[in-house]
Amino acid sequence: MNFLSGWMPIAVAAGITIPPLVLLYFLKLRRAPRTVSTTLLWKRAVEDLQVNAPFQRIRNNLLLWLQLLVLLLAAFALGKPIFEGSRQTEDTLVLLIDHSASMGVEEKDGRTRLDIAKEQAEAIIDSMPSGGKAMLIGFSDRATVASAFETDRSVLKDRLDSIPQTDAASTLTEGIALAEAYMQNLVIAGGESEPDITVESSATPARVVILTDGNIEDAETLTIKRLPTDDMQIVSIGERDDNVAILSMEAKRNYEYPQMLEVFSLVRNFGPNTIRCDANLYINDRHVDVQSMELKPGIEVSPSEDETEADSDESSQPKPATRKSNLVPLTGSTASVAFDPIEYEGGGVVEVRLTVDDAMSADNAAWTIVQPPRHVSVLEVGEGNLFLDRVLPTLPIQVKKMTPDEYERADETEIAEAGRLKFDLAIFDNHSTERLWPGSYIFFGGVPNIEGVSADRMVQGGIIFDWDESHPILRYVGIGRIMIHQWLNLTLPPQAEPLVEGEDAPVMALLSQDGMHFLISAFSLVAEDEITGQALLNSDWGFKPHFPVFLQNAIQYMTGSLSFKGVRNVRPGNPIEFAVPDNTEEINVRRPDGFVAKVQTGNFTTVNYAGTRKVGVYSAEPAVEGREQYAVNLFNGTESSVAPSKVLKLAGTNVQATASVEIVNKPFWPYLLLAILAVLLIEWAIYSKRIFV
């Protein structure tokens, strides 16, 4: 049994009302002794009253009227009366409940935001009209239907409890799509007996309630087709806004001295107060270093103009904090932590942990996996490229050369091992291939022949519009000053990350797909003459001093031996791909919370484990050497900015969030019970006054 208002009001009411009632009861029982000349007539009178009671004429008795009133009130309460709000009562309800990382923030009363959201959802479920149905969708980086449309409230509440807390980011697109899909099915299913009803003409009234703290990444780009957006209600959960987060972390070995490990981290304060905290470095749980920092407020505490005008008569009240900008941090609110280089030649888990007491703990630590230092092995596939041939030997890598024909004809064991690319990196020059295994690849003037990637024509004399200078691959690389004769017009999947943008399509992009990681450059430095077949210069980039820099950056980035970003680091909710050792049927995956999940390999070379709801280190046993551990980190500024949004820009429309649930059907029976209690007390008082001496 659940009580919306908790046990305390019940205990107080019982404490106030029951003792007087019991006292009256005892007073009633105490009879005063009296002596009479004879009891003959009294006994006869009592008997007469008892005998005649059912048939006696109804007398005008106040107690009778009060008891009748009690009965009427009780009968009225049995009819489940409700307060009708200003809006139409909806039969269909869609509840979208955010269970992303920021919903794990513990509020001042000790409950998490998810707990509060569930309580609000229960209140909404309780207020549903009889026969009404509700659907529960939990959303974080992906959405899951906790309950399809259901009329049984107890079932809905059970399903509500099953929505777990995750450390994932918050996106709403999938949740809205799920709700719309179910709504459509509902309409079609309901319209079977009435063929005239179409999806478009559906007038099924549905109320959409989103319970969130407002930190939704894709709220603005959301498209809502069928759900009634004008009747959408957003309930803002939570109040705390103090949080310090690790937004990124990198551990890399020094290029010249690979035994030296360098660890960097970016820390940002999202709260309204200046924070002093320490960043501790651990390697395999051994404390190695500590760095202190002071972080200035990440949000401005000042009343907004609208609120100043609206609350002018309440100027003494403290003003709520408003976020000036979520994307651009305020000056001094971020700190780059660079630990002193550490001589460490082993592998293992590197952890950075903040000693700070803030709203969210999931972003107070970050992990990464380092491998022992070793030389990178690179397979170069091409007809021979002057510039590559000159630069690659100067780098501390082991290079094996193959022509495209050799590559295509080579035995698999020469190129792949245990279902993966045998080399740390393969560089293809003017060659497109479909012989690919999970691993890292750089394509110059060619494309991997995988789904979604194609190059249909050549673009000559194109213009480079933009490039991402901040990306590690293009760091210290002046792309804008090179000349390119022609490049491939690339068509890439949406998840590709463009590094250099051309007129119509990316010229250089990163793509991760099916365990393969590609750096695709639409042009090569040399091109084959269509008539003579001779190698011609396609770009002057090879003559530029920053070409070796680019190549070094690219190799470092793609091999992951120095930078692990995108290779061994996974975001919460994303699957981890474990390599399966030979003759292994089952892999035990140990989660950060200690739970061991058993994953059947099914004779595949790799298995995916998707239960990465929490941040931390996930390890597999047995595992391919060097691929035992993966780190799951939040690294999400939107989630770490825990201050709840009061206004949410949803699908291009500003929607004001409410602090609590607007109960359309507010139950009336509690007030009736109070009225009954009051009438009963009055009745007792009158009765006692009449009989007590």
Add this chain to the structure above:
Amino acid sequence: MATPTASKTEDLLDPEFIVRLERLEMVSKKIFHGSMRGERRSRRRGESAEFADHRNYVVGDDLRFLDWNVYARLERLFIKLFLEEVDLHVNIMVDVSKSMAWGNPDKGRYARQIAAALSYVGLANNDRVSVYSFANGLVGELAGMRGKRLLPKLLDHLQTIECDGISDFHAACKQFSLRHSQPGILIVLSDFFDKGGFEPGLRLLLGRKSDVYCIQVLAPDELEPQLSGELRLTDVEDEDVAEVSMSRALINRYKQNLRAYCRGLQDYCTRRGMTYAMTCSDVPFDQVVLNVLRRRGLFK
């Protein structure tokens, strides 16, 4: 001796009231036989100075009562008939059960006052007055008094009676009937609250051919109970208990039952030639004697 007597007289009877009582004389609706010639006329023709009628002479009649004047005129023998004057037995039964001590003013004293007054009227008229007190039987007796000189004795007797015991009207009437066979006037002073019922007792009294007067004495609290709340009522006589929740409805029902009880007693008396009167102990008893009983035909 005169002082205490006067005091007792004042206690029960006011001297001025006694003077007023002297003017009264009890009358019976019937002619009663007395054991000696009294001052009272009876329907039995007898030897007295008051002529009643003539009848034909038959052999054996006392020649002294021949009307010679008629014989002279008609030459026929007629006997003169005279109303015989007989003495009157006045019996007073006073209820002295414990319930008579209840009430404010208490019913017992009130009943004794009335008994004293009625007795005095009888004594003053040289009637044969007997006073019986009863509870669960006859518990006191002062019989065969005649003449005003016995008033102190009567009052002394009435003063010393204590109200105690459970009322058993039937037993008392049975004892009275066995002991007292003379017809006369019988006055019963009681509240008639007998759980065995008043009917069996009254039926026994009827057999004595007495002129019966039932005077029911009630207390004001019996007529208008001033009770409220949750009560445990105890019968003063047998300590029987009744737990009641006082309400207006219950009190009304009680009054209805009391009226019905009194009316039942009245009807019983009326149908059997008895006289019924009801009084309350807060009504001055002299008014009862002088007005109520006079209207009922006890006095002339």
